[in-house]
Amino acid sequence: MEIGRKIYYEKSTGNVLVDTGERSGSVVETTWEQDFASYKSLNERVPETVGVIKLTYRQYAYEFSEAIGYRVNLETEELEFAYLDQNAEPGEPVEPVYQQPLTDQFSALKERTEANEAAILALLDFGL
Template sequence: MPEIGRRIYFDTRNGNVILDTGERSGDVTETAVEEDFVTYKELSARIPETVGYIDLEYGQYSEDFARCNGYRVDPETQQILFSNPDPNEPEQPPVYRPPLTEEVTALNEQIATLLIDSAAKDIRLQQQDAIIADLMLQVATLQTASGGGGA
């Protein structure tokens, strides 16, 4: 069963979404951009040079789309940006950010790196403690052997 991800058409000047074709599966075929300009009235009324598009994989950002209250495309990077409502301040104007799923993945990678670094530092500290303890033992042994045992 073929699965086709969404194609998002946007205004190249401001990144506002003109058309989202949605995801499709089943008895479907992928269309060319030129076909879409003929098929969809939102596109046929536009000058093609003022319209950009991005193709997403089937299911890509599905969680972000389900949770957001709006989305647009950054015209420079062609990255999709989502606006997520703040339950404490629902009347606030939208703030567009990269997909939360990508931010969570990046944060998890940073946490893993910090945990690895922390574990490596702990090992180095334990090794240094062992070296210091060994040196103290050697000093005590030398003091005892030389008769300078202290009191």
């Protein structure tokens, strides 16, 4: 069995409280109540102030391996990741810039490209 991460976050800030991590093998999915009993950072909180995002196994694996941080966007209730700025000068202080997961950005770009290609082919079929 494979179980994806659960990201528990503070509803007022989007800050991550607990990342349960991924598990595989002889594992059992835990409930909200079990997680609140198991994790100190959860059982110290009022449950109504905590949100959770459940991911599938290996979802955003690239982002979790490459990002320097992540949080929950309170407007979309989706994860955002921060990456190192490859253009920053050495020694220059760098503020993390949070953005949509790169795999989601890539998928959206791929869809737009395919739609544009289809539109171009349709225009060519009309002899334009």
